[in-house]
Amino acid sequence: MYSRHYISERIEREKLIQKIGVGVAVDTIRVDRNHKNGAELHTITSTGIIIIRNEHTNKIVTKLIARPGQIKRYYDEVPKIMEKVIQIARVHQKMGYNL
DSSP: OBOHHHHHHOHHHHHHHHHHOOOOEEEEEEEOOOOTTOOEEEEEETTSEEEEEETTTOOEEEEEEOOHHHHHHHHHSHHHHHHHHHHHHHHHHHTTTTO
């Protein structure tokens, strides 16, 4: 399911993406930029396509033919995010939640 924006404005890009091939999902990253419509899920595919969906509606907002820097930026934040998740896991372990 596509957003109205994608259908009306991304016809040429979609033709290129179909020529390249969408590939298979390699990773999905939640991106929250405080947009009025909520957070997004950015799925990176094996052919270098990024599919951006609204987290709440699951509608495709857009698809991008990624540049190397775009993909790298997703993973620049991973160490910070993982440290936060590890800290939460430590609290859960201390509370005995994962027995």
